[in-house]
Each structure stands twice: as C-alpha cells, then as structure tokens.
Amino acid sequence: MGAADIVPGVSGGTIAFITGIYFRLLEAINAVPGAVVRDLFRARLQAFWHACDGTFLVCLLAGVMTSILTLASLISYVLVTYPILIWSFFFGLIVASVWHVGRQVRQYKAFLCVPLVAGIVLAWWITTLSAVQPAPSSLTFFLAGALAICAMILPGISGSFILVIIGMYAPVLDAIQSADITLLALFLVGCVLGLLSIARVITWAFHHxxxxxxxxxxxxxxxxxxxxxxxxxxxxWRSNSAGEQVPLNEASVSPFTFADITGQDPQVAFALLVALAGFLLVLAVEWGGGRHQRNG
Structure with missing residues (x-):
C-alpha cells in the first residue's frame, strides 16, 4: 500500500482491496475512536488493543511507512528515468484492479451503469485538472494530509494524484527525503483526522x-x-527541489504522436510486456489474498 500511495495514479486502497484486507482495515479504523474513549482513557490497554485490532493496524502502518521512507527516492528516480515503462506497469496494475473490483458486485443490474459512468467521468475530469503550486505552509501540509488520505483509502482514487493536483506532491516528497519531522507530523495528523472521518462514511455506504x-x-x-x-x-514544467525542470501538466497522446513530438522511441513492445507484468502481478496478489482468507 505504501509503494502504491507514493505513485500518482495508483491507489493504496486498491491494493488493500485485492489482498482482501480492505474491510478489516475499515472496521479497525472505525473502532479506534470508541476504543480510545471506552478503554484507553480508563487504562484498559488490553481491551483497547483488542477492540481496534491493534496488531493488524500496527503491522499495516509499519509496512506502509517503511515502504514510503525507503521507496520515495527510488520511485521519484524511476518516474523520471524510465517514464514509459513505469507508467505502463501501473497501467497494467489498474486494468487488472478494474477487473477485480468489478467482480465483487453481487448482482449485475442495468442501473449500475449510471454510477459506473459517473465514476468514469468524474475520475477522468480530475485527471485533466491543471496542477497548482501553492506556497507550502504548516496549514497546507495539514490540509493536504486530510485530503489525500481520503483518496488513498478509496480503491481507484490516488491520494498521490490529489497531491499533484493541489501542488503538494513535490513538497511532501521533499519533506520525506529531507526528514522534516515538523512538516511530516502535521501531514500525518491531517491524515489521521481525515482517515477517521472517511472510513466511517465508506463503511456506511458499503453496508447500504x-x-x-x-x-x-x-x-x-x-x-x-x-x-x-x-x-x-x-x-x-516546474522546478523541483534540485532546481531541475520536471513536467507539471501533461496530456495523453498516442505512441505515434509521442514519437513525432519528442523524437523518442515510444517503446511500444516493451510497454506492452511491462503492462502485462503489472496485470499478472495483481492476479498473483489476488490469488495470494484469497488463499490467505481461505486458510484463515
């Protein structure tokens, strides 16, 4: 989930969904506020830990944070150095995720085309928005965390891409790489408050x-x-923390148009192979998650 959340366009919620831990995660998050008031404030630590599925949450959070801290620089480098291949890989991941999430529908009915099309139009529109570059401040880091986590927990919506749209993706990555504890703490507090709010809404929506x-x-x-x-x-274009020019706003084009515009090899054959690898990886993760559930 941490590796997915770093990448604009890929959702950590999707990874949670295909591995079969999504609803357990929602239940654990929803239990935290009540457990704090009912058990933690009364020093009933064991009851608190059990009520909010503490071991699960700590293991998950540790994995996410470890992945973010160790892969932030690598993913930033790969996105710049091998953009076609890495985006092809993510494209294959999401195509497989579409197939996986669509299979979870209990009863296929014609009226479901309406929310399906609405979701497509909304997400497509969001991807066409121009990114802005606000002056990073303590408040913007806090608000960015609250907004991004709401997207990160939803399968199909990338919290990192929301950060790109509001111009906070580069500042957050810079804060991670420079270990700016103050700004990261504000971002994390925003994430916690946003997560506690959105998880309850999502759970209610799934139940009804x-x-x-x-x-x-x-x-x-x-x-x-x-x-x-x-x-x-x-x-x-925009300037990154190293003073280098990197893309800010982009538009999708065909491989042949890309070759004409840039004079670069579109690497179509390699892109297809890498996309297939991403697709197969999701199938493997889904198989592993389903096997774990059956054994559990």
Whole structure:
C-alpha cells in the first residue's frame, strides 16, 4: 500500500482491496475512536488493543511507512528515468484492479451503469485538472494530509494524484527525503483526522449501497487510466527541489504522436510486456489474498 500511495495514479486502497484486507482495515479504523474513549482513557490497554485490532493496524502502518521512507527516492528516480515503462506497469496494475473490483458486485443490474459512468467521468475530469503550486505552509501540509488520505483509502482514487493536483506532491516528497519531522507530523495528523472521518462514511455506504459503491469505484479506476497512460505530451514544467525542470501538466497522446513530438522511441513492445507484468502481478496478489482468507 505504501509503494502504491507514493505513485500518482495508483491507489493504496486498491491494493488493500485485492489482498482482501480492505474491510478489516475499515472496521479497525472505525473502532479506534470508541476504543480510545471506552478503554484507553480508563487504562484498559488490553481491551483497547483488542477492540481496534491493534496488531493488524500496527503491522499495516509499519509496512506502509517503511515502504514510503525507503521507496520515495527510488520511485521519484524511476518516474523520471524510465517514464514509459513505469507508467505502463501501473497501467497494467489498474486494468487488472478494474477487473477485480468489478467482480465483487453481487448482482449485475442495468442501473449500475449510471454510477459506473459517473465514476468514469468524474475520475477522468480530475485527471485533466491543471496542477497548482501553492506556497507550502504548516496549514497546507495539514490540509493536504486530510485530503489525500481520503483518496488513498478509496480503491481507484490516488491520494498521490490529489497531491499533484493541489501542488503538494513535490513538497511532501521533499519533506520525506529531507526528514522534516515538523512538516511530516502535521501531514500525518491531517491524515489521521481525515482517515477517521472517511472510513466511517465508506463503511456506511458499503453496508447500504454495496453494488452502487463498487460500480462507482470501478468507474474511478477506469477514469484514472488517463493519468497513468504511458505516453504524455508535457504542457507545462516546474522546478523541483534540485532546481531541475520536471513536467507539471501533461496530456495523453498516442505512441505515434509521442514519437513525432519528442523524437523518442515510444517503446511500444516493451510497454506492452511491462503492462502485462503489472496485470499478472495483481492476479498473483489476488490469488495470494484469497488463499490467505481461505486458510484463515
């Protein structure tokens, strides 16, 4: 989940969903506020730990944080050095995730096309928004954390891409790489408050409108494919923390248009192979998650 959340266009919630831990995660998060008031404030530590599924949450959080801290620099490097291949890999991941999430619908009915199309249109529109570059401040880090976590927990919506849209992706990555404890703490507090709020809403929605929610999420993932399309035309640039010019706003183009515009090899054959690898990886993760559930 941590590795996915670093990448704009890929959702950690999708990884949680295909590995079969998504609903356990929602239940554990929802239990935290009540457990704090009922048990933690009364020093009933064992009851608190059991009520909020503490071991599960700590292991998951440790994995996410370890992945973010260790892979932030690597993923930033790969996105710049091998953009076509890495985006092709993510494209294959999301296509497989669309298939996986769509299969979870209990009853396929014609009216589900409405939320499906709505999800596609909304996600596609979001991917076409121009990124902004606000002046990073303590408040913007806090608000960015609250907003991004709401997207990260939803399958199909990338919290990292939301950070790109509001212009906070680069500042957050810079804070991670420079170990700016103050700014990271504010971002984390925003994440916690946002997570506690959105998890309850998502749980309620799944309990009352299970198939509709899945149709919307499937639409989100289909629409998000525009963001991870491997061949892009750069419309505007920004300077990163090292003073280098990197793409800010991009538009999807065909491989042949990409070759004409940039004069670079579109690497179509390699891109297809890497996309297939991403697709097969999701199938393998899904198989492993299903096997774990059956054995558990």
């Amino acid at each position: 409108f299970h198939d509709v929610v899945l149709a919307v999420l499937t639409g989100f993932m289909i629409g998000a494919l525009n963001k991870v399309w491997p061949w892009k035309q750069t419309l505007s």
